[in-house]
Amino acid sequence: MRFDIVTLFPAIFDGYLTQSLLHKAIQRQLVEIHRHDLRDWSHDPKHHKIDDRPFGGGPGMLIQAPPTVECVEDIERASPVPARRILLTPQGRRLDQPLAEDLATSPRVLLLCGRYEGFDQRVLDILQPEEISIGDFVLNGGEVAAMIVVDAVVRLLPGVLGDELSNFDDSFSRGNRMLEFPQYTRPREYRGHRVPEVLLEGDHGRIAAWRAEASLQRTTQRRSDLLPDQANTNKHENSPDFG
Missing domain, CATH: 1.10.1270.20 (tRNA(m1g37)methyltransferase, domain 2)
Incomplete structure (x- = not known):
């Protein structure tokens, strides 16, 4: 299974990707994790800016649509396997075990990590990602939420856990909701x-x-x-x- 993570802070994942079962799963080529720095698609060659003030006023900054849409399109062209697009947002569907099980059946998942006040609405209108929330609270960015999605899904992949029944009877799981x-x-x-x-x-x-x-x-x-x-x-x- 392949994960593509679009983020402004790819280094946040450095420690996470080198520890425990996930690291072993990567080494054994059971899962691929690819990080993509959204600033690489900035239309501002000098400062690599990807955010701007919202039209109509209001606090904070929004991530612009052009670099985000073009980033996702370029990433998807890099592999023939279709990507399931996921936007991490508190406005999305609540992540639960059945959803994690569903995601685990996808060969490729692309995770969009927001920052600031989120994405320009046209990112959603054009890319039409699934929107997923990890709870009714607000984080500084989507990176921690992305880690949670990856963690919940990877442990369901065949061969990742030592005992294949380990994830069957866990709380909320297939064998025990x-x-x-x-x-x-x-x-x-x-x-x-x-x-x-x-x-x-x-x-x-x-x-x-x-x-x-x-x-x-x-x-x-x-x-x-x-x-x-x-x-x-x-x-x-x-x-x-x-x-």
């Missing part, structure tokens, strides 16, 4: 908190049932909006022992 069940490791007891006995007995059927019930109870308590209507009305008189 609810919150994940509690998990434990050694020691069996710490400061009076014990691991639930059912997890120590080796009965995989009982463990699976406990985990399903624990996941349902945790989701009911914390994120009931994730539950089907019939599950929302279930009282669950026998709650699992979380230890």
Whole structure:
């Protein structure tokens, strides 16, 4: 899979691209990350300016349409694989796990990182990108949001995780759209908190049932909006022992 990231600050990604599972995925050629400095498409050869004041007045600056549109068009011509255009913006569709799973099926994703007051509207009108938000808040730029999109998608690609089932039962994921069940490791007891006995007995059927019930109870308590209507009305008189 290939990511093209259009940004005014490509160096922001230096550390991120050289760490952990993403770095290993790049080394193993499971994913390509290409950064593109939008200033390289500036129509101002002296100062490489790509922003200007908004027509009609108002605070801040807007990223101009010509360098942005021409940048995206040039990038897309560099590879025969069609790019799925994504604009990171607080006005977009909220990123969730099903959307990340959908993006993971795309062979190429192009991420537009805004700055200042955003892009000239004609960028959206001409390029018609999908608009994605990571939440109802405003960042200084789209770079952090782009990292989140890359992180959420790359871990879904075959071969990136050591265990292919690792991303199947995560919270919100394909095998479990609810919150994940509690998990434990050694020691069996710490400061009076014990691991639930059912997890120590080796009965995989009982463990699976406990985990399903624990996941349902945790989701009911914390994120009931994730539950089907019939599950929302279930009282669950026998709650699992979380230890």
